[in-house]
Every structure is written in structure tokens, then in C-alpha cells.
Amino acid sequence: MGGVSEGDDVLARWSDGLLYLGNVKRVDGVKQCCLVRFEDNSEFWVLRKDIHSFSVGVEDVCCICDAPPLKEPLINCLKCRHGYHPECHTPSIEPEADSNSWICRQCVFAVATKRGGAIKRGRFARLMQIMKLRLPYQLSSLDWDTQHLTNQQQCYCYCAGPGEWNLKMLQCGSCGQWFHEACTQCLTKPLLYGDRFYEFQCSVCASGPETIHRLPMSWVDLAHLVLYHLSLCCKRKYFDFDHEIMSFANENWDSLLLGSLSDTPRQDRCHNLLNALNSNKDRFVSGKEIKKKKCLFGLQVRAPPPLTSEYIIGFLLGLQRSRPQGEGVTELFL
Template identity: 65%
Template sequence: MEGREPSTRPSRTTPASPRVNPALVKRPRFQTLARFWEGQDVLARWTDGLLYLGIIKKVDSAQETCLVRFEDNSQFSVLWKDIFPPAVPGKEQLCCVCNSQACTPDNKLVHCGKCKHAYHQECHVPSVPCDTDSAGSSWMCRQCVFAVATKRGGALKKGPFARSMLQMKLSLPYQLKSLEWDPLHLTNKQQCYCYCGGPGEWNMKMLQCCRCLQWFHEACTQCLSKPLLYGDRFYVYECSVCTRGPENAWRLPLGWVDVSHLVLYHLSICCKKKYFDFEREILSFVNENWESLLLGELTDTPRTDRYSHLLHALTAEKDRFTLCGRRRLKKKRRCCFDSRAGLLPS
């Protein structure tokens, strides 16, 4: 299993973690009842939308969180809604959402062929078709489809899992209108984002739908031609819920100032430092990732001309960029820049 990207980890300070209203997120009821225990192996959804294997070290019923130790020995507090335990032996005939075994002809129990959890047809999101074989092994629940299809750089686009994911994405596993947002619509108290309903960090690798304004993980989207850079908001994006079908994403035109700012912000997140050498780091990154930057009209710029365009953008925009201390422009090989106050590209 791939390690989590350090830049996307939340603060280790967890006492202020908000409590989640169970009505807003359709999660298995046994989790709401705090049926977690120390030493339990679980999958936990991270802020990048991906699932990671961990072991519960401590259960906090008051905050509705668990302290989870991951495979790299890091430990973080995770909300119950983002923790997925394996099926409990002896509970195969209980719906993992409503915790009931009662069935009707139109609302039978179906079992996921991968995780073995049972769901009432109407408890699962989206509802399970009536012709699904309740004892069959081919049907997969929403969580398992996302576990297989989500990837860094963008979810699967082809194959049966990609098609299943698209169908799952036509509906959200929570009530979007019930989320409590900050004034800028960047974060919500429930820490509930994307199609997966997991946590997220809007200023990392996420896209905001221009219609519903919800934020979506790169890993859960199926419309990107290239991986996102950190802080890359130069897209117009429409989610599957709003389009009632495949997502749409359009690249906005970028200028040289935008390119410089985007690269500096991305490097600052990846490298966790402030200043970057112009030739050795900034220019080198741009040249090595030229095709992935999707620069539109700038794409045809000769490699020999990129140096002057980038350097001019960095030195002319003093409100955005700062030149490192005493370094002088005449020593161009030693020019180091940063984006002022870590401002996001816009």
C-alpha cells in the first residue's frame, strides 16, 4: 500500500475535532454505536480521498473519533464516519446501516461480494437494483467500489469498476444542504466532502464544483487528463451529481505569473521549505513537467524562451513573490524566490 503524502496530513492536535451529526452521513449504524475497539484493524479515509490500513489505538466516544496508527507508524485522530472495519462474524444477516435483519420483498438484504457487509437495498446509496442476487458474489458496495477505483492522479476511467463508480457518483451518501460551511464555502464543520463523504483540504488536490460548490478529491474524479498540482484552481469543474452523468473539467488559460505562482506553491507543499532556486528548482520543474501543466496557448513556447518569461514574472510581481534576502539578480544562478505569505495561486 502506498504511503500517504505528508503534505496532506492534518494537525496532530485533535481535541477540537467536531462531532458529526449521524443524520448527515449515511454510515453503518454499528459505527454510530461506537462498536470499535483497541487493536481493531480498519481502513481509514484520509484527506486525499484514499483509504489506508490502520490499527485503532484509542476510542473517544465523546468526540466520535478513534486514534489510528497507520502502516508508517504515524498516529492521527480519525472521525468515526471515515473508519471502515471489516464485517463482524455472526452479523452477516444484519444490515450494516440500520442494524436490522427485517426484510420485505422490495427491500431485501444483499451482501457485498468483497467486504461481505450486508445492506438493505434501500439503505445503500444508491439503492441496490431489485434484480440483484441477494446471495450472489458479484455485487460490490459503494465503499468497495471506491476503494478499488480511486487513485492518485485521478480515478479509473475505463473498465467495470470505473462504470460502477460513475453510477455510485450520481448520488451523495450525505445531505449536501445540511452541511455547515464557513463564509467562503471552503470548509464545513462535518468534514464531509466529495462523492466519498470523507475529509478533505480544499487548498490541496481538490476541485470545487461551479454549480453545487462542493469540493471533490482528485483521487475520486474521472475527468482529469493530468494529475493536479497542489493549489491548482485553474479549472471549471462540474460534478456528476450536477450533470447527472460524467463529470466535466475545463482548463482555464494561464499566464506566466500564474505558472510561476502555481509552481512555487506546489513546490512549497511538496518540499516543505520557503525559498526555491530559480534555475535548479523552479525552471527545472517547469521544463520537466511542461506537458502536465496544460498551459494552453503557452504550450508552444520554446524551451529557450521559458527562462526569460518565468524570471520576468517572478521579479515584476513584487506583490506576489519575494527575492531571497541578499541574493542579487546579476547572480541569476543563485536567485531564490517564494510566494508571499504562502498565498494560493488565483
């Protein structure tokens, strides 16, 4: 993208996949990042790749490669007015594209993405689906940790923005990349923090719309997921069973998509959840064990629930067999 200077108003992509308005306070050319002050007066360093500046008038250089027009004029986005060489944009701009109505990838994502999942209908939803058929980076060039949870480039999803795998992201079972909830168009309900009980395939691997299937959950998984979500939302370890854990589960029962557990009568949910909390000391700690109220429960370790059911293990093994020799996938889901 073009240059950014101190004092510029910008849109900065956050780890949830959404763009937020901010003002550049400092620029670090060596580390290629900027200190951005957001509308709530918080300040964070943001990588240059995740900052999108406003432009005034029509630009005379490509905002991707900073080069002037070649044989043909640059194509300018109708919304942001940034100019592009047709081959610099992802996907490449078709020769027949109308320069008076064409909209760039960044603007499509800025309009279409939202909490709970991107829009599914209308012009921007259709444009987004086209954009998502190709990633704007080389997946093979990313440097991943041993569990394939984070990469050094902080590059994820269709938007190439930053992300945190446990904060409302889905992992593609084919390529292993993580995708923001806000950028996906396949969800029927919003994600909870740490919810990985999905079999998901991205648009690139599916060569079309994303595919998603809810994986089965046990009562232990449900208790773990609720506690993990509450711990991140409330920034506490211990929660009252009746007034917080059970209340949250009942209020969000349909959104949890619990499969075979969904039909459990309301009066039986309490017994099953309480039994799961009391019977799995490796995952949960109760108040009575630390000289607190026995109705309090917390996680032994603040981490998302593991994927351990027989169904899921079979699914992962099936993926592993379908991959070329030496390219295991089981570690992607640990």
C-alpha cells in the same frame, strides 16, 4: 457503520480521498472518532464516518443503520461482506441485484480511486460512475465557512470523506462542493497542489460523467502555482530559479496544460518566468530583498494563485447569473 473496538484493523479514509490500512488504538464515543495507527507508525484521530472496519462472515444487521433485516434479507457485499438494507445504500439497491455478485459503494471506491484520478475503464469504473450520480449525504446540511472552502462536518466529494481544498481537489462550478482528484474520472493529467484553474462540473450536477475544461493561465499564475506546489512538497519557502523552479516547469511542461503558453519555445520560458517573478512584488519575494542569493524566490504568502483573469471572472459572473437570486457563487472561488 457497525461498531469499532480498540485493536481492530480498519481502512481509514484520508483527506486525499484514499483509504489506508491502520489499527485502532483508542475510541472516543463522545466525539465519534478513533485514534488510528497507520502502517508508517503515524497516529491520527479519524472521524468514525471515515473508518471502515473489516467484518468476518455475513453480518446480521445493516452496517448503515445497525438494524436487523426487515421484510427481506440484507444484501451483503461480495467483497467486504457488510450487509445493507436496499434503501440504506446510496444509490438504493435494485430489487433484481444479484446477491452473489453485488458490490457496495465503499468497496467500489476503494478499488477504483487512485492518485492522479480514478480508473476510467472496466467494471469498477462503470460501477463508480453509477454510484457518483448521487451523494451519500445532503449537501444542503453542510455548514460552510464564508468562502465555501471548508465545512464543519469534514464531508466532501462523492465519498463523503475529509478533504483540504488546496490539496488536489476540484470545486464544482454548479454546486460548490469540493471533490478529490483520486475520486474524479475526468482528469488527463494529475493536479498540482493549489491548482484551481479548472471549470469542473461533478457527476451529480451533470447527471452523468463529469465535465472539465482547463482555464487560461498567465506567466504570473504559472510562477505562483509552481512555487506553491514546491513549497508544500519540500516544506521550504525559497527555491533556486534555475535548478528548482525552471527545472520543475520544464520537466512538467506538458502536464501543466498551459493552453496558449504551451507553444513557448524552451529558450523563452526562462525569460518569461523570471520576468513574472521580478515584476510582481505583491506575490513574490526574491533573495536579494532579504540579503540572500538573488536567484532565490518564494511566495509573499503561502497561498494558491488567485483566479483573476478576465476569462475566469466572466465565467464566474455567468454562473452567478444562472443561480437563484441571493445564491452568489463568486465567493466560492476566492
